[in-house]
Amino acid sequence: MTDERICVIKGPTTDKLTKDNAIVFAGQCAMLRKIKFDATMSANMNGLFISLPSRRSRYTSRSNTHVLAKELKDTKLPENCTDLRVILVCEYSHSLALVSSVARTYPLYHRQKDFVPMNVVIEVVCMDKDLTGADVSMLTDLAASIRTTARLADTPANELTTDKYVEEAVAIGKKLGCTSLVIKGEELLKKGFGGIYHVGKAGPTPPAFVVLSHEPSGAKDTFALVGKGIVYDCGGMHIKTSNHMLGMKRDMAGSAALLGAFAALVKAKFSESLHLCLCIAENNISPAANKPDDVITLLSGRTVEITNTDAEGRLVLADGVFYARSVLKAKHIINMATLTGSQAYMTGKTHAAVMCSQEESEEKIVSAGLLSGDLVHPMIYAPDMHAIDLYSPVADMNNANWGDVQN
Known part of the structure; x- marks a missing residue:
């Protein structure tokens, strides 16, 4: 089986920044400005910067992970590059969502003849709180699970x-x-x-x-x-x-x-x-x-x-x-x-639809989506009003009504 792990490490490790690897720094502008490089580091580094917006709308991830994913996909790395280091400069609470976004960006499934897999290291530099060893292990396992999911779906x-x-x-x-x-x-x-x-x-x-x-x-x-x-x-x-x-x-x-x-x-x-x-x-x-x-x-x-x-x-x-x-x-x-494809008409391409029997659970799921970057939005849950739409004259129910809603 293909190795599905992306290495997640605690930063900073600026001594490992060399021109042999492609480096991408990502974070909100105010965070990125706090990074200091001496002349030797600057001379030895081949780096790109992705500045994430600090503002967001109500139903967008707090860490703006959709921007990170888009910018990473659009970033042109050096030809024949096989080693990439993504350095995330962020708040502790944003680390999970940003690591997940990077993991989604580099899928595993491929059948191109000349495909060369990318070795990705994610370095997380939290400006307000240090990652623990348990945090690093969890983020590494999460990134691996995301890539497993993507490989199976692809x-x-x-x-x-x-x-x-x-x-x-x-x-x-x-x-x-x-x-x-x-x-x-x-x-x-x-x-x-x-x-x-x-x-x-x-x-x-x-x-x-x-x-x-x-x-x-x-x-x-x-x-x-x-x-x-x-x-x-x-x-x-x-x-x-x-x-x-x-x-x-x-x-x-x-x-x-x-x-x-x-x-x-x-x-x-x-x-x-x-x-x-x-x-x-x-x-x-x-x-x-x-x-x-x-x-x-x-x-x-x-x-x-x-x-x-x-x-x-x-x-x-x-x-x-x-x-x-x-x-x-x-x-x-x-x-x-x-x-159902109808979901896209209700909550769009970027927000999954959640249908839940309990209001408290629904609120937790929506909040978890905003925190993780896996965005969700509620659908109407009223089976007592809609059950009649699945009426069958010969069985307990039918499985679809072709849009003929009953009164």
């Missing part, structure tokens, strides 16, 4: 099949010292996972449900992360048009993000019980595929009339969430998914 379905994804997830769980459970193929149907099974039964490799569990002694609470892992989504029999199908290798990005989050939390010695549930399938076409008008039974025992085969994410997640609640007894369930 890998096409002819490489990241459902079988390969299961293999990757189990290997990560084993490395973390976690227990794992895999339910796959026909066994899913036998055990009642009708959502995952019927979505993935037409795929070239079988659907699967994977659970990784971290259960430390003394845990008093239980959390579950449930991710949509559709390794490719052509839409099924309601097939997507060509311009909407490109990029559907990333329909498993929600599960990949939660796999990365799970790994980062376990490495940080998360003190409560934590379970990761991956609902893995490929939504494809064959004589066995879901058809409009089919009725399937979910793990909960409730039946669903298939009115749109391209509304498959909610079907696999229904099984995962029910398992997390009824079997794992999770008190807190977070699911993440590339669930």
Whole structure:
């Protein structure tokens, strides 16, 4: 497996600044002005500066990470450069978001013939508070998890099949010292996972449900992360048009993000019980595929009339969430998914949409997004008003209403 670690170190280490490496300094202008170089350092340094704005709007990250990401991508490094040192000059509270932004900027997946990987070192210079050794370890592990997530999301379905994804997830769980459970193929149907099974039964490799569990002694609470892992989504029999199908290798990005989050939390010695549930399938076409008008039974025992085969994410997640609640007894369930393109019309390209049953949790998620740079904005949560839109005359519900909202 490709080494996914970006080295994060505590700065300053100006003795290591040489013309042999590309150097990028990034921070707010007032912070950058505090850096002093003597004549020898200046002569030996090949550096660029990225000045981040100090002002922001209400729904922008406090550290303006979107500016850092854009500027890093636009920065032209010396030809054949293979070593890059990014020096972040910032407040302590901004370090996590800025390190995450750098990690996202340099993806791992590539298949170019002459590609040369970039060795990246992130040096963090906090002007108000020193990083501890634990901070450095956490930031390094977080950067690695972000790159793992990106690599999985970037890998096409002819490489990241459902079988390969299961293999990757189990290997990560084993490395973390976690227990794992895999339910796959026909066994899913036998055990009642009708959502995952019927979505993935037409795929070239079988659907699967994977659970990784971290259960430390003394845990008093239980959390579950449930991710949509559709390794490719052509839409099924309601097939997507060509311009909407490109990029559907990333329909498993929600599960990949939660796999990365799970790994980062376990490495940080998360003190409560934590379970990761991956609902893995490929939504494809064959004589066995879901058809409009089919009725399937979910793990909960409730039946669903298939009115749109391209509304498959909610079907696999229904099984995962029910398992997390009824079997794992999770008190807190977070699911993440590339669930609908309609999200972009509601919260745009830079803010994910969050739908939450509790106002306090919603506020915490939005605040965490502003702190980390993973921006989110609330959607309306009113299932009691909207449940009628999924009325079915033959089943407990349908899976999509094609926009015909009921009064």
